[in-house]
Amino acid sequence: MFTEPTPSASFSSSSQALEAAIAAVDVSAYARSRNHLDGRVTRLSPYITHGLTNIAQLFLRLQKEKQLSLQDKLAFEFGWREFFHHVWHHHGDAIFSDMRTALPGIRYATTLPADIREARTGIAAIDRAVETLYQTGYLHNHARMWLASYVVHLRKIHWRAGADWLYGHLLDGDLASNHLSWQWVAATFSNKPYLFNAENVAKFASEKWHCAGTPIDTSYETLEHIARNQLELARSTTTSGLHEPALLHAPKLSNALIQVPAGARIKLIHPWMLEDAPYDGLRIGCIHLPFHERFPWSQQRWDFVLSRMQSMTDMIYVGELNDLCKNLTHASALESVATLNPEYQEALTRHCSHLDPTPLYFAELPVPCRSFSAFWSKCTASASTAPNRNWHQ
Numbered sequence: 265m266f267t268e269p270t271p272s273a274s275f276s277s278s279s280q281a282l283e284a285a286i287a288a289v290d291v292s293a294y295a296r297s298r299n300h301l302d303g304r305v306t307r308l309s310p311y312i313t314h315g316l317t318n319i320a321q322l323f324l325r326l327q328k329e330k331q332l333s334l335q336d337k338l339a340f341e342f343g344w345r346e347f348f349h350h351v352w353h354h355h356g357d358a359i360f361s362d363m364r365t366a367l368p369g370i371r372y373a374t375t376l377p378a379d380i381r382e383a384r385t386g387i388a389a390i391d392r393a394v395e396t397l398y399q400t401g402y403l404h405n406h407a408r409m410w411l412a413s414y415v416v417h418l419r420k421i422h423w424r425a426g427a428d429w430l431y432g433h434l435l436d437g438d439l440a441s442n443h444l445s446w447q448w449v450a451a452t453f454s455n456k457p458y459l460f461n462a463e464n465v466a467k468f469a470s471e472k473w474h475c476a477g478t479p480i481d482t483s484y485e486t487l488e489h490i491a492r493n494q495l496e497l498a499r500s501t502t503t504s505g506l507h508e509p510a511l512l513h514a515p516k517l518s519n520a521l522i523q524v525p526a527g528a529r530i531k532l533i534h535p536w537m538l539e540d541a542p543y544d545g546l547r548i549g550c551i552h553l554p555f556h557e558r559f560p561w562s563q564q565r566w567d568f569v570l571s572r573m574q575s576m577t578d579m580i581y582v583g584e585l586n587d588l589c590k591n592l593t594h595a596s597a598l599e600s601v602a603t604l605n606p607e608y609q610e611a612l613t614r615h616c617s618h619l620d621p622t623p624l625y626f627a628e629l630p631v632p633c634r635s636f637s638a639f640w641s642k643c644t645a646s647a648s649t650a651p652n653r654n655w656h657q
């Protein structure tokens with residue numbers, strides 16, 4: 265038997281919702297409580313991923329309004345996001361494969377089983393995480409870690425299958441933060457597997473997430489043994505679960521007729537640059553289908569992106585960017601903002617006469633760092649004297 269998830273308040277992509285989220289940031293409460301599922305996390309990630317704001321802008325604003333400093337835990341977490349993008353910038357599509365050799369001798373399945381997708385593993389921390397994901401498009405960091413750890417180490421599913429699935433359902437799905445976090449949990453981008461048990465869940469989550477008496481209610485030694493051998497956790501699967509919302513390769517939106525006056529300046533607005541900055545030309549929202557065929561999104565995510573895009577553009581184009589750009593050759597300028605997202609990146613680089621750099625707080629380092637701590641110490645050593653200035657203030 266299946267039940268539908270109960271509707272719950274989700275994220276709005278309006279400027280007012282973003283402003284409210286920024287106003288609610290509490291730097292010291294964040295440091296004290298961020299590991300708890302009901303802690304004072306910012307829930308800014310959907311806005312950051314889709315470029316309604318960015319780490320550089322947030323840093324500057326929170327320094328001024330909330331006395332955020334580089335020593336604060338929130339600054340450090342912002343740093344993680346920039347680190348993952350630093351790795352993506354240097355390694356490109358290599359982030360979609362194991363960055364380091366996986367745990368030796370383990371064979372991982374390549375598809376995500378139905379009991380996980382349908383929230384009926386019988387492990388409350390996993391089933392509640394999947395339910396929350398489908399309802400809201402958002403998950404607390406700790407719940408993401410539990411989910412990834414369970415999928416990879418206790419069910420022996422390759423991290424890539426879990427990462428692609430989670431990416432599509434998250435409103436904040438970001439290829440670098442998501443796929444590299446999965447790799448960090450899997451130990452292909454870290455030195456050891458990340459593991460959790462029922463005691464850890466009980467410490468950080470409310471009762472309905474607790475897993476006492478289930479197979480996860482065991483010692484770290486047992487979990488480590490399962491992770492490093494071709495073993496799986498005993499199953500406690502239930503029969504009733506949730507329908508997984510569909511992941512869609514294209515939005516339900518038909519193309520408007522695009523009539524562009526000769527000599528117009530045009531800005532191509534893509535899904536990762538939804539900041540409503542003033543522009544004295546025509547703004548065309550672009551959905552470049554080759555990317556989405558590779559990485560589909562939930563309807564919830566399409567709604568989040570398209571409602572914002574509609575509010576800030578003159579028209580939206582859905583299709584092949586190459587076809588659109590062939591019809592824009594009479595524009596006096598074709599502009600956009602650079603993105604690392606594949607397929608978009610190639611098409612924008614090929615057609616645009618000008619690309620603004622992706623906004624970053626820390627200046628891009630010429631040599632890739634192997635670890636976050638190396639990245640953080642290099643960036644913070646120079647940031648006090650020379651933070652990056654390649655972004656809108």
Ligand SMILES: Cc1cc2nc3c(=O)[nH]c(=O)nc-3n(C[C@H](O)[C@H](O)[C@H](O)COP(=O)(O)OP(=O)(O)OC[C@H]3O[C@@H](n4cnc5c(N)ncnc54)[C@H](O)[C@@H]3O)c2cc1C
Pocket residue numbers: 298304305306307308309310312313341342344345346348403404405406408409412431434436437438439441442443445446449
């Ligand atoms: C398996 C897994 C998958 C993840 N997938 C994504 C993803 O697709 N998109 C995404 O933005 N983050 C991802 N994260 C990182 C992190 O979980 C989210 O950024 C965070 O939970 C977003 O919620 P928040 O805005 O309330 O975060 P807060 O804790 O309030 O942090 C503020 C901001 O700092 C950044 N940040 C915080 N923690 C991290 C982190 N560990 N890694 C990178 N950036 C961080 C984010 O931009 C976040 O919005 C993933 C983590 C794991 C373990």
